[in-house]
Amino acid sequence: MGDEISREVVEFISRKRVIHAPLEDADLLAVGSVLSFTKGWETASRKSPYVVWGTGSLEADVLLNQEKYLLSALRGPLTYSLFSNYIYNPLSVPFGDPGILVSAMWEQTGRKDYSWGIIPHHSQLEQDWVKRIHENTRRSIIIDTTNPDVRSIVEQISRCEFIASSSLHGLVFADSYRIPSIWLWNGPLHGGDMWKFLDYFSGIGRKLSRNFLCEALDDLNMLDSDIFDVSHFGNMSLICNRLIRNFPF
Known part of the structure; x- marks a missing residue:
């Protein structure tokens, strides 16, 4: 993406x-x-x-x-x-x-049609945990990053209250729209392991908080509200x- x-x-x-x-x-x-x-x-x-x-x-x-x-x-x-x-x-x-400039390119709709947007990395789209979390999380949507219409992907993200993503740019776009997000982890996506995530987080001042193991999640609406740290949102305009x-x- x-x-x-x-x-x-x-x-x-x-x-x-x-x-x-x-x-x-x-x-x-x-x-x-x-x-x-x-x-x-x-x-x-x-x-x-x-x-x-x-x-x-x-x-x-x-x-x-x-x-x-x-x-x-x-x-x-x-x-x-x-x-x-x-x-x-x-x-x-x-x-x-x-990618954090997408909110300047495409304005947020203002509607929040979904509680959670679930964004698996394109290689994980068909994995069992994606369907399970979606079915158990009311008002959630699976956002397919293989969709060639990137604007449609970004618009879906902007209509979510929260984002759970194993795709780096799912997190980047959520940050752009100041949408609280959690980092999903289901093992390395490639040889770099967590490198690109930690590189991005440290570059914008996002705390290197824990990732959430996909196999341990069920209903995202049951997560405590204190899982989110959005202190880096204050840096976004300057960046x-x-x-x-x-x-x-």
Whole structure:
């Protein structure tokens, strides 16, 4: 879902038409864990550096040569730590996933039709826990991130009182609309384990609170209200403004 929203966000900020390009030809790396795929043989022949605006790495063992990148923004400090000898300046290289700009692109409907939006990672959509939690949670909706209409996904999220997501961008979009959310965990989605989640959380000042094991959940409406920490909502306007100011084109 992060890859799909990237074009929408960049077109919104730049007011220009954006064409998706293979990594060896790309002018800009934005939403998603794209940096992990930029050090292979496919990109070795590039003559110009990558321009990076808010993207991140998928895992910890990717060591990045800073001369290959022009950094306008990064998803979070874990990604930053992979750039050797790069002196971090929060004013010149802010942290944040550009997906948090969706609420500026598409206004909230104002309606709250659902108590909970359940957002499984696309690889988990058919797993038993998804159906079980949905059936046991009144006024809930399963939000399918394989839907190619990203605006429809975001609109469904905005109509929920709370979000439970094992997809990173389900949490990002919930933060954008200031919707309290919990992080669902059903084991690693890829080799990076929890890396991209912790990178994003630390980048926006979201407390590294516990994740919720999917197999242990049943009725989300029975969870205590104190599970939510929304103190990072106070940072969102500043983070969004810094991302917009640092857009490189």
